[in-house]
Amino acid sequence: MAPFARVFLRKVGRPRLVILLTVLTFLLSLIIKYFFDTFFISSSLIGELAFIFTASCIIAPLMSWYLLGLLFELDELEIKLTKLATIDSLTNTYNRGYFYAQSEAYLAQLTNQQASIDTAVAIIDLDDFKSINDVLGHAVGDKALHELSSLLREFAPSPNIVGRLGGDEFVCLLVETNLSDLTKLLKSLVLAVRDISIEGNITDLSITVSIGVAFIEIGDEFDDALLRADEALYRVKKQGKNGYMIYDASF
Ligand SMILES: Nc1nc2c(ncn2[C@@H]2O[C@H](COP(=O)(O)OP(=O)(O)OP(=O)(O)O)[C@@H](O)[C@H]2O)c(=O)[nH]1
Numbered sequence: 001m002a003p004f005a006r007v008f009l010r011k012v013g014r015p016r017l018v019i020l021l022t023v024l025t026f027l028l029s030l031i032i033k034y035f036f037d038t039f040f041i042s043s044s045l046i047g048e049l050a051f052i053f054t055a056s057c058i059i060a061p062l063m064s065w066y067l068l069g070l071l072f073e074l075d076e077l078e079i080k081l082t083k084l085a086t087i088d089s090l091t092n093t094y095n096r097g098y099f100y101a102q103s104e105a106y107l108a109q110l111t112n113q114q115a116s117i118d119t120a121v122a123i124i125d126l127d128d129f130k131s132i133n134d135v136l137g138h139a140v141g142d143k144a145l146h147e148l149s150s151l152l153r154e155f156a157p158s159p160n161i162v163g164r165l166g167g168d169e170f171v172c173l174l175v176e177t178n179l180s181d182l183t184k185l186l187k188s189l190v191l192a193v194r195d196i197s198i199e200g201n202i203t204d205l206s207i208t209v210s211i212g213v214a215f216i217e218i219g220d221e222f223d224d225a226l227l228r229a230d231e232a233l234y235r236v237k238k239q240g241k242n243g244y245m246i247y248d249a250s251f
Contacts, residue, residue, distance in 0.1 A: 017066065025059045088164040090142060091149035099163025103173045104222050106161065118176050119216040120246075121225045122186070123233045124152065126168035127208045127241040136205060143198045144207050151196065155189050171226070174213075179246070186211055186244040194242075210236040211244035 012020070033048075086098040094102060103121070110119065126132075126148060133141040145168065152162045152170055161173040174182065190209065198205040212233025214225045228247040236245045 018063075021062050021066065022059075025062065028058060091145050091164050091170075093149045093153065093170065094161065094163035096163060096165055099161060099165075099171060099173075100222065102161050102163075106159075106173060106175065107216065107220075107222055118178060120174045120177055120182055120213055121216065121222075121229050122172045122174060122211055122213040122244075123165065123226070123229045124148070124170040124172065124189075124209050124211050125233055125237070127210055127237075129168040132205065132207070140198060140205060144196075144205065147196050147198055148193065148207065148209065151189070151192055155185060155192070171229075182213065182246065186213065186246075190242070190244055208242040210241045212236060212247070213244060214247035 086094060088095045093099075107119065126144060129141065129144070132144060145164075149162070149164065149170065152172060156162050156172045156174060159175050161175075163171050165171050174185070177185070190211065193207060193209045196207055198207065210233055212229045212231065212235070214228035214232060216222075216225045231251060232245040232247040235251070236243050239245075
């Protein structure tokens with residue numbers, strides 16, 4: 001909708017605009033009826049027809065124009081609201097709530113057998129992000145988050161699901177995978193993150209990540225797998241960061 005039309009609509013308000021259009025249309029109908037009655041046949045059928053014609057050809061388009069305008073506006077709002085409710089605006093990945101909902105829905109439609117074999121959850125945490133923020137500023141920190149999320153979406157395209165848990169922590173549901181493919185993916189992801197170069201004010205910044213991974217097991221709630229992935233992540237951090245670990249029952 002044109003900005004001036006939006007401003008006008010907001011200023012006048014829907015109820016008043018409807019009344020105004022109705023009154024204007026009515027007045028216009030009377031003028032046309034008067035015109036026909038005076039200059040053609042007085043009190044004629046043509047005058048009545050003109051009245052009906054005006055009512056159907058002017059009221060209907062005006063009303064539908066107005067209502068369609070509202071519909072388009074509602075549509076735009078719905079798109080914006082859906083985006084706000086599901087996407088993390090800084091990183092363009094799913095927010096925590098929507099990631100959970102999507103992942104749980106994905107797991108629910110798998111048979112238990114499938115879920116145990118081919119689905120894993122990975123938590124990816126930027127290393128020493130606090131120092132990046134403290135030394136280079138939050139803007140550079142934001143760039144690092146943005147770059148990392150782009151890389152994650154590249155490495156884990158749909159039907160994999162990528163989300164931001166919060167802060168510098170991302171999460172991926174990796175579907176249709178196995179130990180060998182997963183290991184390859186994690187190795188190349190850790191290397192690719194090291195290759196990211198973020199433009200800073202004084203010097204360019206390179207980043208590293210720690211990744212904890214767990215396969216989904218039979219009977220798991222999604223949170224169970226997430227906890228195991230977190231346990232694996234904790235171990236990577238403890239062992240010096242900049243790497244990955246897949247959860248093992250011997251932990
Ligand atoms: N720039 C930026 N910083 C954020 C955002 N959200 C959280 N943070 C910061 O991210 C940092 C998270 O640090 P931690 O995960 O606790 O610690 P860390 O320095 O990464 O240490 P390790 O995880 O042990 O490597 C905190 O300093 C938060 O203030 C954000 O949206 N943008």
